[in-house]
Amino acid sequence: MRFKEKIYLSLTALATLIIIGLLSYIIFDILKNGIGVITWEFLSQPPREGMTKGGIFPAIYGTLVRTLLMLVFVVPIGVFTAIYLNEYGRGSNFSKWIRLAINNLASVPSIVFGLFGMGFFVLFLRLGAGLLSAALTIGILTLPIVVVSTEEALRAVPNSYREAGFALGATKWQVIRSIVLPQALPGILTGAILSVGRGMGEVAPLLFTGVAYYLPYLPSSIFDQFMDLGYHIYIMTTQSFNIELTRPIQYGTALVLLMLTLSFNIIAIFIRYRMRRKRS
């Protein structure tokens, strides 16, 4: 028994170590090779000389804008869906089906989203390839995150609050609006931020929906094409005419993307921490 215990302990510790090791290696590698590239110019200038010099500002800009645009769509839809599932349709067959669909959505390969986005938003709805189509496509991809985390946040609101509200003669919507949602807000925000982190790094769904290889100008409307950090890394490492020459730019871009994602995650962790402290 003792011996067995030790084996399981070692196995689990080893698995954890492998993950931490891999993660540290990736971060260390990116940091080591990318940190030297980060300058004010790199962050604020467009690429120059066939993208072998200059900065990545249009890509940062494009990524941020299409992510914010995504939030505008995904948060209301995701939150309302979760409210329906958890508050109105709890236990009903209909919501079971919706939940199944959402879970499946989360396991669809991201390139499929890209194809769907092109077929549906770009061609069928004639939104064209641009920020809007890309944001909507990424939005569908991150929808499950928002729905699931919102549902979790709603479930964490003790039922006794709802009962107290109903017992005072509140309607369902009043209970949701003035008791449940304020309580669930930190959890919902966390979900939204996590969806940002996830959506920011996605490349495949952008491929056919609006991302550009290179643009000499910043997008001026939501129907314009845009540059994107993830895609920039991708093309730099696969399609640049001199991959070795642009390697520092690749690392620098990766570092910027990593930092952006990381900072969103840290905000999420911070909010969650504050929420927990408030509850206890």
Added chain:
Amino acid sequence: MNNKLKIKISVRNLNIYYGKFLAIKNITLDIPERSITAVIGPSGCGKSTFLRALNRMNELLPDVKTEGEVSIDGRNIYSPDVDLVKLRRNVGMVFQRPNPFPKSIFENVAFGLRIQGIRDRERIEETVELSLRRAALWDEVKDKLYKSALELSGGQQQRLCIARALAVQPQVILMDEPASALDPIATLRIEDLMRELKEEYTIVIVTHNMQQAARVSDFTAFFLTDEDRAGMLIEYGNTSDIFTMPKDPRTEGYITGRYG
């Protein structure tokens, strides 16, 4: 039972099902106005289910079916034209665990008014103070009305919940084991408060603590499950009679701690 008292709540042949399971069976009893009626019985005898039938809270659970009649002031609350919101305003409820909202003390009591769309600041303040006074909490909280309700002690929280229920001016107050999470002194204070409140309200309390029922109530109903685990009313009468000379041997067995 005393015939002079006016009947506030009249229950007739009440059956409640959870899915196919019959939780309470054929309950018929009359609850007098401005008095405290206690429902006692072992766990799972349907006390809470019965209580929650009186403001239709059972309907928050899926798959609950209610048969029979519950009339308040002669009106069947299960008839289809009853406005649930109005019903629940008229029949307040206090729960087993104190459940103040994570808002300020003031906002907790004001909640019932705000959801009615009342915006008049002065009127809200008046009602909040009056409700807190009635719940014997005002003196303890008047200097920290805008502090979080969660900072209060358990007993204070429960009195806050009572104040919150009083603020919407109900006529009936249902209490579902209101003191089971409190220490003995806080419990006695709640009981004392109940005695004061019965001057104006009709109180129905469910408790597994029969000493509490003995101390505080005017009438006691004893529930027990039958062989199919359906809760039934075994005996109902003056609390003094139930606790000094119960008629049914099952009641006697339960209150003397020999059975159930």
Added chain:
Amino acid sequence: MVNPRHIFDEEIRRLRTDLLRMGTLAREAVDKSIKALVNRDSSLAEEVIVGDDIIDKMDLDIEMKCMELIARQQPMARDLRVIGTILKTITDLERIADHAVDIAKIVKILADQPPLKPFIDIPKMCEISLSMLDDALKAFVNEDTELARKMCERDDLVDALYDQVFRELLTYMMEDPKAVVRALYLIFIARFLERVADHATNVGERVVYMITGVLKELNV
């Protein structure tokens, strides 16, 4: 902070008042019965006999009220001793009142017969017994153990008077056989008064128990 048991306290207070009222009635009954004896007043004796119904009813009412309080309020410690004391004391008071009735019945019989002798010791016994009862009740009200203990000591006086009355009446009986019936009745009366003093002693003992929690005989 308000005492959360104030309603229970109020009920105990009411119970104590009821007990006092009952004590006063019992005391008056004894007093009247001896007055009726001295004044050969049959109608006053009748009053005592009829009035006993009220005391009997109070006895039952207070007992029921005590039982209800025990069942419903779960009294502990001092509260429990107070209720226990009340339960025991009403029995003593009821007995005292019964003795008053016994005396009153004899008074009605003796009223038709010539007096045997002037009453000196019997009214004195009555006076002392009733003063004992008064002090016992006063001790109950004021929670005065000292008074309760002192009052019990006077039981010896009553006992001594009883012996004296007994011997005196015995002489009457030996001297004149026609006096036997009347003398015997008077001995009964003295005996009843002696019992009244014993019951008063019991009350005193209960008062001490109620206050201190120590239960013992104060006059053996």
